Amino acid sequence: MAGIDPGICNFATVSYGDEAVLYPGGALKEDEYYFAKKRAETDDSASREARRLDRKRTDRRTHFLHTLSKEIVAECVKRGVGTIVVGDLGGIREDENGDARNWGHHGNLDLHGWAFDRFTQMLLYKAEVEGVEVVTKSEQGTSKTCSACGRSDKRQRVYRGLYVCECGFVGNADCNGAENIRRKVLPNLATDGGRDRDNGWLAQPAVRLFDRSEGRFAPREQVIQTDREP
Template sequence: METTHRTHICRLSNHSQVKEAFDTHAWSASTLWNVANYHAQQVWDDTGENPDEAALKHELKDHPKYDGLHSQSSQNVLEELSEADSSWYGSDDDRDNPPGYRKRNYYDADGNRVHEEHPRITVTWKQSAIRHDTENARLRLSKGANHKSSPRAREYILAEYDAPPEVTLGNIQQVRAVWQSREERWELHVVCEHDLDTESPGDTIAGVDLGICNPATVAFPEDAVVYPGNRLREDKHYFTDDEYQTEGGNGPSQRAEWAREKLARRKTHFLHALAKDIIERCVSHNVGTLVIGDPSGVDESDWGRHGNKRLDNWAYKRTMNLLDYKSRERGIEVEQRDERGTSSQCSVCGFEDDDSRIERGLWKCGRCGVVGHGDVNGADNSRQETLTVTPPLRG
C-alpha cells in the first residue's frame, strides 16, 4: 500500500514546563552547527572541497558538542549543514553565500566581545528518540547527554500536546520543535506516515505549467484554469519593506522577525491552498494523471536585477512537491516532464515559433492562427506529452 507523510502542527499544553529544555537543546543545536561549519570551512580552505555528510559525522561524533542532542538529532544538524554546503558549492550564482554561523556577538566600546546569543533554531527528533503516549497525548523526546543528570540516564522532555481537530497522531516519523518568535513559544511539528488507499478518479490527463507571474496554469482536455500570483507579489513587497524598515542595529528587531515569519506563513498558506484547489479540480475532471512541466535550471541563469528578484520569490519546487503528495493522496499519478519547448510550440497544430508571444500572456500561432493564453498553451503541451498524437500534415 502506498504511503504519504503529513506534518501536523501541535500546540504545547505544558509549554511553561518544557520551554527551558527546548531552549537548551536549541542552543546545543546551534553550537554544533557552528562547530561543524568551522570545521567545514577549514577543510574548504585547506583542500578546496567541502566535507560530505559522512565525513562531518565521522569527524564530530566524539566532539563534546555532539552530545548536546540525541545522536540522531545531532546527525540531522550535520545533514542540514552538508545539504546547505552542497547547495552553495553547486550554485553558479555569485550572489549566493556559504552557510553562516548561528550566533550573534555583542561587543563593548573597545571591541571586546561581552556577550553572545544563539538563535532558537529548530531541533529534530527521529523515531528512535521518540516515545508516544497516545492515551495522555504526550511525547517523550530523548535529551542530549549533556543535559542529563548523568550521560547514561534515561531522561527525556515530556511534551504534552494539543493536536489539530480531527487529527490522530500515529506512526510518527519525526518531531520538530519550532520556535515562533511572535508568540514567544515553542510548537511541535509532528511528521506522521499515513496509508493511502484511494482509487484513481479516472483516465483523464491534465497538464500544469508553473510560472512566476502565474504560479500555476492547469489545462484539461476541454478547459483551463489560470492562477494569478498578485497576492504573492504584494505580500513580498509589503512584508519585505516592513522588515527592512524595522531592522535593528544589532540584528533583526522583533517587528522585523514578525514580518519575516508572517511572509513565510502567508506564502505557505497560499501554496497549500493553490495545490489543494488544483487537485480538487482534477478530481472533478476525472483526472488520473497530472503532468507537471519541470522548470528546473531556469534559476541558474542571470535574469538581471529585477528578474532575479522575482525569481527569488518563485517557489516552483515547493509547488511541485505539494502537487505531488496531494495528488497521490487522491489516487492521481504525477509525471514531471522537462518544460523546455512547451511555450514555443502550438498545442493545436504543433508549429514551433519562439516569437509567438505577442505581449504579456497573449500567444498566437504563426501557422494556424490560434490565439490564446501563453501559459495555457504551455500547460496543454505538457498534458499532450503523454498522449499518442498523430503529427499534423504539413501543408
C-alpha cells in the first residue's frame, strides 16, 4: 500500500509505510516561468512562434507527468504494492479542462490542480496495466492529523516544512500527509500497532529530482542542473 500526497512545492510525496519519497515540482515551475517569459517576448500571440512555444510547454509538462507516473508505478511494482491511494485536491481547482490559456491568470494553484489531475489519470492507466489498484481519497484533514498518534487538534504545528506534534513526533509535513492518505484505506493498521512503529523515516524522505537530460527521476546528488534552454 502506498499513499500519494499532492503538493505545491513537492509535486508528489509518496509514503510506502516504511519509506517516503519526495518529488519536487521545481522543473514544472521553472518551465512555467521560462515559457511565460518567452511568450511575453513574442509580439503576436497568434504567431507561429507563439504556437510553437505553447506546444513545447505542453510537451514538457506532459513529459514530466508521464515520467513521474511511470517512475511511481515501477517503484510500486518493485515493492509489491497492490494499492495506491491518491489524495484528491477537491475544491482547490475550478477548471478541469486544463485550458493552457487560462494558466497565467489563475496562478500556481490551477497549474498544480490541472497537472495533478493529469498525473492521476496517467497513474491510473499505467497502474492498471501492471495490476495495481489506484484509489482516490479526499485529502481533507490529512495535513493536520498526526500520523504517529492520530491526533488532530491544536497540539500540532507545521514549522518550515516540519510537522511537530506534542506526542513527540517530528516529521516532514508532506510525508506526514502522504502517510495519512495511505492509512485512509488501512482501517485496521491503526490499531494493530501501526502507529507505534518507528516512524523516523517520515523525517528522512528520499528526494528524487527530474533529470531533463536523461528524461528520468534520479536522486538529488545525481542530477546535474543544466542550461534551461529548450
